[in-house]
Amino acid sequence: MSLSPDQTATFIRLLREHETQLIVYVRALMPSLSEAEDVIQETRIRLWEQFEQFEPGSNFGAWACTIARYFVMTHYTKQGRDRLRFSSEAMERIAAEVDRASQVTDARIEVLPKCISELSESNKQLLAMCYSGNHQIQEVAKLLDRTVNATYLALSRIRRSLRSCVERRIA
Structure with missing residues (x-):
């Protein structure tokens, strides 16, 4: 896959904007920091590989968390730790809460310079x-x-x- 320079810049910007959301989401699902870091890295790679399929204007953070959720489920299945795995419904709730919290944080960051002024x-x-x-x-x-x-x-x-x-x- 080869992205144009504009697509590459867009990917980097979107990943940077939503990286905290992705990390918070994965860490909420995985208590082990090292395992979470592995899943986050795998997710970043997959996001890059599939970025041409991303619809511009849609929610990049939600898309990233959806991909991460599959990596988390795959990780737990491979580890044979199904009893510790969250249900799909629980993962959806966590994703929704991370998205909501991210939107609130984004709004706060947006108005902070106005308040400082x-x-x-x-x-x-x-x-x-x-x-x-x-x-x-x-x-x-x-x-x-x-x-x-x-x-x-x-x-x-x-x-x-x-x-x-x-x-x-x-x-």
Whole structure:
């Protein structure tokens, strides 16, 4: 199979967008981390191999989880651990819940920049300093001439404000 550069870029983008959903789904079905990682890798390969069959505009995450479900069932059958395998109905419920949670997360991520833009400049600066990965909280506090506790309290208030803003916007 040979995908065009555009198809390859689309596949990579979709896989990146839905990777967490896929991982959460498989991990919900498989308690063993190493076995789950194997199934996730097999699923990624199959998604790539069958990407030409994917209908653009449909739900990539649901498609990926469906393929993963077959790999999970195959894995348990090969291992002879049928007594530990979830029923198809249970797997469908888990897939639906992972999809719902993924949609909520996507909505939150979408509105978060809008909520951040509503913050005061000093609060934006504090967030940038703390979450850019360049400074530890002690360094930020020193740079802003604050105590570490005051810096933590300010961050806590900012996070509460952002959470409230996000929840209000997606309600």
